[in-house]
Amino acid sequence: MAAARLLLEGRVSLLSFMLGLSVLLLPLVPGLEPLLGGTTGRLALAIYIAGLNGLLLLLYRALLYQVAVRACFLGFAFGCGLLISFSQSHWKHFGWYICSLSFFHYSEYLITAITNPKSLSLDSFLLNHSLEYTLAAISSWLEFTIENFVYPEMKRITWLAAIGLVMVLIGESLRKAAMLTAGSNFNHIVQNEKSNTHILVTSGVYSWFRHPSYVGWFYWSIGTQVLLCNPICIVGYAAASWRFFRERIEEEEFTLIHFFGEQYLDYKRRVPTGLPFIKGFKVEP
Structure with a gap:
């Protein structure tokens, strides 16, 4: 029902x-x-x-x-x-x-x-999603609007906007592929308890990256600002997104190691996170 x-x-x-x-x-x-x-x-x-x-x-x-x-x-x-x-x-x-x-x-x-x-x-x-997410969106709208009036030529760099659009499409596709591949194992909230149906997904896009949904979201978010030709928000979004996903991945991997033990540790050794300079939860040797 x-x-x-x-x-x-x-x-x-x-x-x-x-x-x-x-x-x-x-x-x-x-x-x-x-x-x-x-x-x-x-x-x-x-x-x-x-x-x-x-x-x-x-x-x-x-x-x-x-x-x-x-x-x-x-x-x-x-x-x-x-x-x-x-x-x-x-x-x-x-x-x-x-x-x-x-x-x-x-x-x-x-x-x-x-x-x-x-x-x-x-x-x-x-x-x-969060107050920070809302403020980031509003900041990008303000930057685009102000720069569109002060320096409109900046907002008409079509080749740069096209690169941003490609980043958005690739990031969006990767995230949705991750959600479809994980199926019922995907959740927007990090789970603290393992359900009976929870399995470790390592196939498809998960064989490329340990966190393909985060990789997709990361490049999608930066791509939106490249698309808008927002130089300030490109830097701001990249820094804020990197920090958010670094902390999120460490929290999630701590839980996944608890859930799957050596199975996840072996997967962790074989497959990268997919995000630059983010190694994930550090395991003491």
């Missing part, structure tokens, strides 16, 4: 994401496209958002509504990002960024619903 309910949440999230993505249809409305950048267009957009929320309130209640409204918002953001990306606006690269950010958060929820429904919750969207 619980598994069926959680699978329902996954289906609701997908339908709601697609509903939010329908914002792509607005420019097709006769007479509306030339107005989208003005007051009338903003009013139409506000009415559209209110209509989406009203529809979700009619369709869903309680937890399902909470799932639906988050997924719909991320779909809406992804759609807006696409519209900006294909425009001639100076914010074109920011549109790429919006697509990258919204897809990352939605796919975290969807893949969890598919591979490990027992651990699925609203937190699986990672929208409330």
